[in-house]
Amino acid sequence: MRTIAVVNQKGGCGKTTTAINTAAAMAEMGRRVLLLDLDPQAHATIGLGRDPNSFSKTLYDVLTAPGTGLADVAVRTGVDHLDLAPCNVLLAGTELKLASTPAKELLLTRALHDVRDAYDLCVIDCPPALAILTVNALVASTDIIVPVQVQYYALEGLRRLLEMVGIIRRRFHSRSAENVSLLLTFVEDHTMFSRQVQAQLREIFGELVFRTVIHRNVRLAEAPSAGEPVLTYAPHSKAAADYRALTAEILRMSPAVVKPGRDRMRGGLKKQLSAIFEGVWIPTRPRSHRLVAPIRAHAVEST
Ligand SMILES: Nc1ncnc2c1ncn2[C@@H]1O[C@H](COP(=O)(O)OP(=O)(O)OP(=O)(O)O)[C@@H](O)[C@H]1O
Numbered sequence: 261m262r263t264i265a266v267v268n269q270k271g272g273c274g275k276t277t278t279a280i281n282t283a284a285a286m287a288e289m290g291r292r293v294l295l296l297d298l299d300p301q302a303h304a305t306i307g308l309g310r311d312p313n314s315f316s317k318t319l320y321d322v323l324t325a326p327g328t329g330l331a332d333v334a335v336r337t338g339v340d341h342l343d344l345a346p347c348n349v350l351l352a353g354t355e356l357k358l359a360s361t362p363a364k365e366l367l368l369t370r371a372l373h374d375v376r377d378a379y380d381l382c383v384i385d386c387p388p389a390l391a392i393l394t395v396n397a398l399v400a401s402t403d404i405i406v407p408v409q410v411q412y413y414a415l416e417g418l419r420r421l422l423e424m425v426g427i428i429r430r431r432f433h434s435r436s437a438e439n440v441s442l443l444l445t446f447v448e449d450h451t452m453f454s455r456q457v458q459a460q461l462r463e464i465f466g467e468l469v470f471r472t473v474i475h476r477n478v479r480l481a482e483a484p485s486a487g488e489p490v491l492t493y494a495p496h497s498k499a500a501a502d503y504r505a506l507t508a509e510i511l512r513m514s515p516a517v518v519k520p521g522r523d524r525m526r527g528g529l530k531k532q533l534s535a536i537f538e539g540v541w542i543p544t545r546p547r548s549h550r551l552v553a554p555i556r557a558h559a560v561e562s563t
């Protein structure tokens with residue numbers, strides 16, 4: 261089952277919005293989709309109109325109670341073909357609860373294996389942290405989408421995240437995180453600043469960046485309060501069109517059709533990472549640098 265984790269330890273960059281709306285767009289295209297809410301904030305659960313405290317069993321039980329599977333917690337949503345594995349704040353206790361559990365990084369991989377025939381695709385909304393929940397998602401996923409808010413600190417934390425993807429790929433199986441893609445979010449075509457940051461990110465990350473971008477759009481901010489994906493809340497909006505286009509792009513680049521020549525961080529990840537960050541990486545305080553334009557000069561790794 262193709263499994264797509266939406267990951268970035270940076271808060272508020274559009275992970276949940278992307279997880280909900282790509283999952284909904286895939287379901288709209290007739291795929292059977294499971295959305296996993298792996299963030300104790302339960303924003304995906306709430307964003308699909310469900311009360312996190314209304315469930316007797318959640319993802320927390322799947323990860324911590326032997327014998328509870330995803331099939332026991334998955335619920336239908338208002339979108340045809342889209343199921344949700346909900347969570348609530350209890351999930352925040354997972355790290356502590358699993359402290360002495362062997363192979364705790366593989367719990368989600370195993371849980372997903374059991375439902376592999378029930379769904380075509382799984383989308384995972386990750387928390388803004390690189391801890392055990394995110395590690396479980398990275399290990400279980402074939403694809404990683406990293407939403408990057410087009411703003412001044414766009415690169416912050418990205419190096420650490422991408423290095424972690426590399427470690428996971430080496431340590432677990434080679435299909436883990438096979439496709440890593442950056443998604444530019446909160447894009448504003450009419451401002452020079454947004455265009456400039458966007459161009460710089462494309463220059464740095466090249467083919468890793470989705471061609472589709474997600475524009476800043478008020479419908480995306482409104483939809484969660486209606487408990488719906490933007491695809492049903494405002495089906496003719498620019499935001500819905502953006503997410504449909506992104507989903508089509510994701511489905512086109514399915515692992516089976518990625519061209520070998522199209523280098524999407526396969527193989528020598530470490531080498532590529534150094535190449536990517538060389539020249540843009542400023543380990544100490546920002547200073548002028550021939551290769552570093554003003555915006556990039558402040559995009560310093562802080563974690
Ligand atoms: N393209 C957009 N245009 C306008 N508002 C957006 C856009 N994308 C997301 N938002 C809004 O911005 C806020 C943060 O988005 P979201 O919750 O998806 O980020 P996140 O990365 O999941 O945050 P967290 O790290 O807290 O989980 C939300 O209120 C959301 O509705």
Ligand SMILES: [Mg+2]
Nearest residue numbers: 275276299303
């Ligand atoms: Mg979120």
